[in-house]
Amino acid sequence: MEIFAMAVEALWSNKLRTALTMLGVIIGIFSVIAITSVGQGVQKSVEQQIQALGTNVLQVMAGAARSGNISQGLGSTSTLTWEDAKAIAQQAPSAQVVSAYLQRNAQVVYEGVNSSKTVYGTDLNYPDARNIYPQEGRYFNQEELDNAKQVAVIGATVRRDLLADAGNAIGEKIRVRGEVYEVIGVMEAKGSQGPIDRDDIVYIPLTSMSARLVGNNALSGVSVSGILIKSSDPTQLAAAQFQVTNILRLRHNIYPPQEDDFRVTNQADIINTFTNVVGLFTIMVVAIAGISLFVGGIGIANIMLVSVVERTREIGIRKAVGATKSAILNQFLAEAVMISFVGGAMGIVIGIIIAFIAANIFRFPFVVSPWSIIAGFGLSFAVGLIAGVIPARNAAALDPITALRSD
Template sequence: MAAEALWSNKLRTGLTMLGVIIGISSVIAITSVGQGVQKGVEQQIQALGTDVLQVLAGAARSGFISQGLGSTSTLTWEDAEAIAQQAPSAQVVSAYLQRNAQVVYGGQNTSTTIYGTDLNYPEVRNVYPQAGRFFTQEELDTATQVAVLGPTVQKTLFGEGANAVGEKIRVRGEAYEVIGVMEPKGSQGPMDRDDQIYIPLTSMSRRLVGNNALAGISVSGILIKASNQEQLEAAQFQVTNILRLRHNIYPPAVDDFRLTNQADIVNTFTNVVSLFTVMVVAIAGISLLVGGIGIANIMLVSVVERTREIGIRKAVGATYAAILNQFLAEAIAISTVGGGIGMGAGILIAAAAAAIFKFPFVVSPLSVIAGFGLSFIVGLLAGVIPARNAAKLDPIAALRSD
C-alpha cells in the first residue's frame, strides 16, 4: 500500500527524494574525494621517501625581507660528507645545488630547475633513469658536462617518444651531453617533479653558479635517508648537533639551517585534509537535514490530503499500528530509495573527479554504510510525527472531512 501510494504521486515522491539524494551523494562524493586526494599526496610524498630528512641552507635577507631558505651559502658539500661519516642513523646522504635556468636544444627552449647532485641522489630520492644512465664518480670528480633529463624536459625539448640520449643541450650557454632520462614521478602540488635536469654537483658549482663558500663547495640542501622511519628523530638530533659544531653555533645563537621531515609533512597534510573533509561533510549533512524536513512536510501534507482514506480504513477495522506502519513505511521508502540513488550518484561523481584530476579513486565502505544508515534514520524520524497524526485521527471526523 505504501508503494502504491508513492507511485500514484510520482512527481511529488521524486521531488521529496531529491533532498535526500543530494545530501547522501554529497557526503559520499566529498568523503571519497578527500580520501583520494589524501592518498594521492601520501603516495607522492612516500615516493620521495618518508624516511628522508632534508637540511636546507639559511635565508639571505635584504633589509627586513627574507629571500627564502637556500638563498645563502650556509651549507657545504663537506657538511654532507661529515654527516655521512659521523651520523650513525644516516644510511645515505646526498648534497644538491639547485638553480632555475633556460635550457636550449635546436629551436626549442624551456625554463626548468637544474639540480647539481652527487651519486647518492637517485637512491635518496628513489628516482632512477628509465633510459640511459646516471653520471659516474669519474664524471663527478672531473666536472664532466653531462646531464640527465626529467621526462617533462625531454618531451618539451625533443618531443614525445624521441630519444634524447647522446644529444647536446645548452644550459646558460654551456653545452651538456644528455646521458639519460629519469623515470616519471608526477607532480607534487604545483611542482612538476619531472620538469628537472640533473648534472654533476662539481660541474654545477664551477660552471653555472660560481658561488663557493669559503669552507668548500656550497650547496642548497642536504638529503639524509635514515635506515627506517623510526630512526628519523635520532638522525635529526645527530645532524643538528653535527652542523652546529661545524658552523660554530652555540646557544642562544640561531641555526643557519633548517631541517624538514618528510613524515611530518605527510602527517600535517593528512590532518589538514581530514579537518577539511569533516567540515565539508558537515555542510553536506545540512542538506541531508533539509531533505529530512522536506520528507516530514510532504508526509504531513499527505496526511491532510488522505484524511478521508484514513477514516475509511479505520472504519473497516484498521488499527492504530496499521495506520502508523503504513505512513512510516512511506517515509522510510522515500528516504532509503533516495539514499540508494544518492550513494550511486556520489560514487559516480567521485569516480569522475578521480579520473579528471588524476588522483586515486577511494570509496570507504564505512561512508557507504553510514550514508545508507543516515537515509534510513532520516526517513524514520521524518515519518514519526505525520504517521502518529494519521494513526490518531478519529474515524468519524475523518469521514466527515472534505
C-alpha cells in the same frame, strides 16, 4: 508489499514534490561520499609519493630570508653548503646516504623547442637517496662532477616534451639557460603525484650548476638548496635527525636561544601531519553535510505533514473500511523512508561519480571506502525514519468520522 506499493504510488503521483524533497538528502549524502573519497585519494597519493622517495629519508632545507617581519619561505636564503652535507656523511653514524642538491627553474631548449623545466644540480649520491635510477644511459661520474662537465640526465617527461622526435636521446645536446649540455641518461619514470611531475626534471652535476647556472657560492663553500639523508633503518630516523641537527648547529655557530637557519623534515612526520589535516578537513565537510541532511530531514517532515493534511479524506476512508492505526502509521513511515532512502542511493551514486571524475582530473588514486557507502545508506534511512515519525503518528491518530467530513 501492499504498503510498499501504496507508498510508491503516492510518491509517483507527486513526482516534482518528491524530487525536491529528496534534494536535501541527495546533497548531504553525495557531499559525504565525494569528500571522503577525495580526501582518502589525496592522502593515498601523498603517502605513495613519500614512500616512493623513501620513508627512511630526512630532508634538510635552507633557512628562510626575512623582509621586515615577513618570511620569504624555506630555501629563500643560502644557509646550507655542500660542505655541510660532507660533514654529515662523516660525522652522523645513522646516515647511510647523504646527498646535496641545488634546485632552480630554467628554460631548456632542444632544436628550437623551448620549455620551462626544473633543474637539479646533484652529487653522485642523489639516485640512491631518492631511489631513482637511469633507465637508459647512465648517471654522471666522479670525474664529470669534479670537472663540472656539461652533461645531463633527463626525466621521462623532459624526453617526451623535448626529444620525442629523437630516436635515441643519448648523445643529444640540450641548452639550459644558454649553456650546452650533452644528454648521457634518461631516468626511469616515477609518474605524477597530483600537480607534481617527478619526471619533469633535468639533472646536471652540482659543480656545473653552481659555477655556470647559479653562481652564488657561499663564503664557506658551494651553496645548496637542501640535503637528503637516508637512514639504513626507518627506526633510526629520530637518531639521525638529532645527530644532523647538532652537527649543523655546531657548523653554523648556532647556540640557544638562537633559531636554526635550517629545517630538518622527517618524511614520516609529513605523512602524519598531512593525515591529520585531511582528517580535520573531512570532519569539517561531514559536519556541513550533516547540516544538509538535517535540512533535508526537515523538508521530508514538512512535506509529509502537508501530505497528511491533503490526504485526510483518504485516511478516513481507509480507517472506515478497517485499516488499523499501525497500518496508517506504517504507510506514512514507508513513504518518508522511501524518499530518504532513494535520495541517499542517488547521493551515493552521484558522490562516487564526482570522486571518480576528480581522481582522473587531478591524478590521484580513486578510493571509495565501503564504510562511507554503508554510512550513507544508514544516515538516509535514519533521516527518513526520524522525519516521518511525527507526520505518521498524526495520520494514525486521525478520527475516521472527522477525516471523512473533511474536504
